Structure formats: C-alpha cells, structure tokens
Amino acid sequence: MWTFRAAQPDEAAEACMVIRRSVEELCQADHEGDPAILEHWLANKTPKQVRAWIEAEPAGGFVGVGPAGIAGVGSLLPSGRIALNYVAPWARRQGVSTGLMRAMEQRAVEAGHTVCTLTSTITAHAFYLTYGYQDTGEPVRSFGGKPAFPMRRLVAPGS
Template sequence: MQIQEAIPEDAPAACIVLKRSIAELCEVDHRNDPFILAQWLGNKTHENFCSWVNQTDNSVLVAVEDQHVLAVGSVTDAGTIGLNYVSPDARFRGVSRALLRALEMRAAEKGNSRCNLTSTETARRFYLSNGYVENGSPVGGFGTTSGYPMTKALLGSIGKS
C-alpha cells in the first residue's frame, strides 16, 4: 500500500470509498436514517472531489494498493483534517492509521503545530488511541448529533498552530 496525492482521475473510486465507508461503517452515527445519509453523502460527488483536489489550501491523499483506492483523506494548510475514510474492505489493516500519519505529516510540513478535526462516534476511539484529545462540546453535522471536536499536538513541528 502507498499513500499518494489524489488526482481528479481518482474521483470515481474515491467517491465509492467515501460513500461505502459512511453508509457501511458509520451506522452508529447515521442510524440508517435516510435523511441523515442523504445529507452526509450529498457532497461526495465527482465534481466536489475534484474541487477538493484542486483547492490550493487543501491536500487530498489516497491510500492505494494494486491500483485500488483503499482510503481517502484531506487536510487543510491550517491543519484541519476534513476527511479520513477507509473502504470497508480495508478496515483494520492499518490503512486509516497510515493515512492519518501522512495527513499529520502534511500539516506539519505546512507549519502547523497541531491538527484539528471533528470525529464521528464511529471513529472517536480510533482518534483517541492516536493521540487526539477532545476539545469542546459535541457538535452535529450532516444531520448527525455526534461530532467530537478533537486536537493533537504534532511532535517536532514548528509553526502557527
């Protein structure tokens, strides 16, 4: 498996990973509610993916194995992780952890001393086990009621925080 910069041509496979990850792995968050799923999945389009890839202040990375996209992640130049989704077929193989490390490295390269994110209930334990701490009251998003603001100090980085 390797982690690389996403390109617009990754959009079809990346969108499938995003949608499957949310629909199949995040049931505790969306509770199989069609309204919540529609809200959450609504922006996971080829056009939006390409716009995320082309944003100058955003890095989109994909984990790829045998030319198959296994996971999709993004981090802004300000150190905010916006995406970290893994295909259900690649869950528990270390793919999310490797992608998270790459996103954190990118944030540090951009001068950040911290990474921030909002975790789902599904991923909360994952982020806590990777050094993130909760940083505020839970918030909702896409119709869910459980989003956990989290932060992590990046070791060895010098920057703007």
C-alpha cells in the same frame, strides 16, 4: 502493502466511491440507516465535488492505495484541519486510516503547523482517541443531530 500519496484529479470517481461506501457501511452509529441523514451527509460526496476538492487543495488530498486500488481518502486543509479520513469497508482495520493520518500530519508539520484538529464522528472517535487525539470541548451536532467530537493533537517532526 499500502502506499499513501497525494490524490490525483483523475482518481476522483474511485475516491468518491470509497467515501460513500465508508459512510453508508461503516458509519451506522452516526446515521442509523436514516435515509434523510444519509442524503444530507452524501449530498456533496460526488465525483465532481471530490475532483474539485483535489484540484482546490492539491497538497491536501491523500489516498491510501493497495493491490485492489484506492482503500482510503483523506484531506488536510491549509489550516491544519483534517477534513476527511474515510476507509473502504474491505480495508477496515488494516492500517489505512493510520497511514492517512501519518501522511496528513506530516504534511501539516511541513506546512509549519504544530497542531492538527478535526471533528470526529461517533464511529471514528475511539480510533482518534487511541491515535492520540484529545477532545477539546463539548460535542457538537452533526448530520441528523448526532454528536460529533472536536479534537486536536500536537504534531511535530517525526511524530
């Protein structure tokens, strides 16, 4: 049902819409509907910026695609850090985030990494714990002063 592959620059507008809707609709625990937090969080989530991210790291941008189009967007930095993992509200709990994580971790392993890191939102923290990530210290402050959780997971071929 889902395909996970490299993002293409011409998909930036659709990918951006997925990211924005995910933040607005699924991350309520992180922004609590506060317009100032949302404005700050979404300021760089524009089609132009998403295209620039894809073009800057062509091996690190991922999309999860299903019958209705792009359902998830992920980004892996050359350092092995997962920078984005957003799912469309209509695709939540259908394996999209897990598929993106597998694709990004596989790319990290191919690049020679043995660890992936990320900073989780409140919304995604339980998912990452269940997926095998571990907290690596005290929470840090995110948009609007909300906690965000530095995490890591050992990755290896076939994990």
